[in-house]
Amino acid sequence: MPRATLHNRQDSLERALHLFWQKGFHATSLKDLERVLDMRPGSIYATFGSKDALFQEALERYARLALVELERIMAEHPSPLSGLAAYLRKLGGLRDSEVPSRACMLMKSLLELGEREQVALSKAETLLVAMEQRFVERFEAARDAQELPAGADPVRLGRRMQAEVMGLRAFAQRDVDSAAVHALAEDMADAIEALRQDRPH
Amino acid sequence: MPRATLHNRQDSLERALHLFWQKGFHATSLKDLERVLDMRPGSIYATFGSKDALFQEALERYARLALVELERIMAEHPSPLSGLAAYLRKLGGLRDSEVPSRACMLMKSLLELGEREQVALSKAETLLVAMEQRFVERFEAARDAQELPAGADPVRLGRRMQAEVMGLRAFAQRDVDSAAVHALAEDMADAIEALRQDRPH
DNA sequence: GCCAATCTTGAGCAATCGCTCAACAAAACG
DNA sequence: CGTTTTGTTGAGCGATTGCTCAAGATTGGC
DSSP: OOOOOOSSSHHHHHHHHHHHHHHOOOTTTTTHHHHHHHHHHHHHHHHHHHHHHHHHHHHHHHHHHHHHHHHHHHOOHHHHHHHHHHHHHHTTGGGGSSSSSSSSSHHHHHHHHHHHGGGHHHHHHHHHHHHHHHHHHHHHHHTTTSOOOEEEEEEHHHHHHHHHHHHHHHHHHHOOHHHOOOOHHHHHHHHHHTTTTOOOO | OOOOOSOOOHHHHHHHHHHHHHTTTTTHHHHHHHHHHOOOOOHHHHHHHSSSHHHHHHHHHHHHHHHHHHHHHHHHHSSSHHHHHHHHHHHTTTGSSSOOOOHHHHHHHHOOOOGGGHHHHHHHHHHHHHHHHHHHHHHHHHHTTOOOOOOOOOOHHHHHHHHHHHHHHHHSSSSHHHHHHHHHHHHHHHHTTTTOOOOOO
16 A cells, blocks of 8 residues: 655765765765755655764675675685685776775765764774775685694784775875775785795695 | 954964864864854954865964974984884874874865865865875885895875874774873884884995 | 555755854054 | 055844744644
8 A cells, every 4th residue: 555665775875875975975965865865855864874884884795795806706706815806906907997986985974974974984994994804814824724824813914904995995095096005906916826835745 | 553463363363273182173163263262253354264274374384393203203213214113103192192083184174174165175285185195205215225125115104194193083082091092103114113224335 | 435554755854064254353554 | 643545343234044942823622
């Protein structure tokens, strides 16, 4: 008996994510959202609650997709170290594809949000922790596969990996040649693979 | 014959910088600025022109101070590689001191600003280029002092250094232990110093 | 066809935004 | 003292902000 819903919720969320990722939280107005979602304010609020809540859902969707993409690349590489290096090299192509922003949306949010958006800010931090944790686990796998020297600390390596990704993506956000981004990614990936020690026999 | 100015322009700019650095461009309102500067809108506009122009001046002041600080640390170390490593280690203490934000204001601006603030955005990019160039020059000095292997590329190393700094500062912006930031900075500094080759004789 | 349930609309609210400008205040000059 | 020059004020402008809600539209069940 209910009226059929005119818009697909997932699709609307995807469009909102695109806009928030591109412009950031503060620079995205409800008028912008109305245009992109082709919805009137009442519908948006009935569906998502508030601008803040919609942003938080977009953040979560972003992180989920990012983790899926990371997992996909990891699955392609039996060696954990090679997988992490491949992830960095893939980011080297950031300027070759059409994306809302070259920068990581979690990092953008971390830097932009303040006390007034504290819930969304905490969410961004939590999602960054999850991403970092995934890196740590891959380094632990590398250690267990004896790809790493005995002294290597997966926790520190995971942190470092996350920092490299953030630095790389911030660099790609600048108006630089694609080749420079590829070169930077290559340097970072090489550093990861240089950790590899010959497997003891 | 003019009326004596009530506020020191430099001091006002410093306060504005503090606020912009902390909250970002969009989240900083003129009301906020009025409060921090203890000036009424008319005075602010007579002195700085517009919110956008004031932000640009703050950006330039930020970059100038950052470069001075970098220069100071470089001057303390005769070896270019040691100087760059020391700079990273100093950033490792970011969570121990009171600053408006742990993140780099240029990076925050790069990620936050859009087409509507294109002039300020370009300015941030230009200032990032200057910072990167300074890193490149230090790596060139390292090469000339034969601290680097023959194949090392100062341009790529400078880019990498800048990316490391951005990644480190983004990490420090998170709600993490100071010890973790120190450890990350240490790892990055060690990587710089690992570039050093024994001086040929 | 009518009702009940749900989705959608859009005018418009209160608050805030960046900003202007006529009036005033304070100093240096004669 | 009066004039000139310039810094400062603050009421308030037009635009935009995030958001509400009564009214209308669209469906399935009876």
